[in-house]
Amino acid sequence: MRTFAELDAALVECRACPRLVAWRESVAGTKAAFAGQRYWARPVPGFGAEDAALAVVGLAPSAHGANRTGRMFTGDPSGDFLFRVLFDVGLASQPTSTAIGDGLELRGTRLVSPVRCAPPDNRPTPVERNTCRHWLAEELELLRPTLRAVVVLGAFGWQALLPVLSAAGWPVPAPRPAFAHGAVVKFGDLAVFGCYHVSPRNVQTGRVTHPMVAAVFTAAATAAGLI
Template sequence: MKKIFSSFVKKVHKCKKCPRLVQFRNKISSEKRKSYQNQTYWNKPVTGFGDLGAKLILIGLAPAAHGATRTGRVFTGDKSADFLFQCLFKSGLSNQPNSDHIKDGLKLKNTFITLALRCVPPQDKPKTIELKNCSSFFKEELKMLKNKKVIIALGKIAFDACIRFYKENYNISGSFKFAHGAKYKINDVYLVGCYHPSPRNVNTKRVDIPKMVSLFKKAKKLG
């Protein structure tokens, strides 16, 4: 499995299917944020990471401009990561409450984190064609995670991407509405909606650590 995943990772890193995203990623990585001026940005598409035998899968929308686009690992090195990993640690799903850089010793427990889109889009708003271009990677990665029992979609766009994936590949039908804690059984997998751990959602108290930890612990029991 590790060899198969390694081959998949190399393929994703070479992808240049979306000119708008490549141009934007290059712009971010050359201009940089002031506090990261001395750092070399990753500036490639980002794949998932974690336990390849995981039952619990977290799906985000896309790499953060100065998080994963800089560090090379999803939900690493930004405020969303700071909040998310406090919650994962308190839920028993990671070995530490922080995700700072790719050599920080972070390990996930029975959990894998990935993305619907592999490159950061301008204003965090991907185009339909860009999500479609990335859907083949999304499909391939999910199929490799053969033990998955629960998918937690972090935010509505990630949730909609999951629904689109299952409708296109498994001929499911019906209405699926995003809400924090919404739960749907799709074939042999539960799909759970979850507010994105963004500073906006945290600062407005739309989501807090107890609420997120509660959702993660309930999701663990589903698996």
Template sequence: MTWKSLTQKITKCERCPRLRQYCRAIAEKKRRQYLRESYWGRPVPGFGDPRAPIWIIGLAPGAHGANRTGRMFTGDSSGDWLYGALYQFGFASQPSSTDRNDGMKLHGVYISAAARCAPPDNKPSLLELRNCSQFLDQEFLLLDRTRIFLGLGKIGFESILHVLKRQGVAIPTPTPKFSHGATYYIGDYTLLASYHPSRQNTQTGRLTQPMWLEIFKNLKTLNEA
């Protein structure tokens, strides 16, 4: 498996009929402010540095974010939070991410998600997550320098534990639990957890900018250790 063949496999995937129908319908209907744009509407591959020591895993593409632009966390407010923090700590070349051809480069970071298709109400089913987990496994094998994981939200966090387990890494007992700011050391890997920077979290104050930036400060410290 190469990066190129993995990207092709992801973008052509039709394994979850409910999600594929939803993404296509969103891409056809569009949001009023994006009517002149051509939506991506396909599964979204991961993005970033193939030699990254840090791998960030979110939930799924946003219906009018990555499902529109075709790049993870690009074109919505979650992306504004993520790329803003990555830029501030030297991991991204630009503070904002609006278009997959905007020239953004990531340094030492790779970004993907537990599901590659936008789900209705941001809720993929367990079966859909299981279907999509094959792509995380393939990325794990390609990202052979990754040692630090950041799981965004409970699903992103647990998807990392599942990948490590499937790849034969011993998961400690009791099993690490999702909690904002938690850090776990699992074999050669370090796993951090953060609330997802979704509007639901950022507009309610569940996740604030200081809380969010603290996560990236820890990430940078771990990466430089």
């Protein structure tokens, strides 16, 4: 089994999905607010504790967030919302995440995603999701000795995660449990929590609020033994 460092070194060189490679590179620098900045424009590794008891599964890097900064949920509105929640729950050292080297640390928590490259319109295809699946599987296998809970942000992440857990030997029943905000499913010693994605659209429409997301993370952190 590779170490986290070895996994990340292989991941950032991946060019398996031509559409995603083209998009992540061509979108760099096209937003006026970030004109002149050097973009990461590569697959984005997981971020956080290598002995995490809690994993957070998102969707994919955003074009001008993690695709720009090179760190999960960093530099965009979704990340701004998420890290305020993590800080309030006691899982992050600060409520902001702006760039690699900003001092941010996660406590017992690791951020991962089923798709590691920014997709057009934030919509990876099923083929891209499946092609990328082995990176998530390997990262979760590295976390397995300590992993006790997972928060899944959105139905896409839920649909991507359950086959990975099943293939890795966690007892996922058939038919697979459906995604819902606030859902809690136990797969052996692993508790999986459903949470609406903290996307700007969900936040702006009121579908997602800070208290409702904080409630999910508080329950998940409790299940993971972090609080």
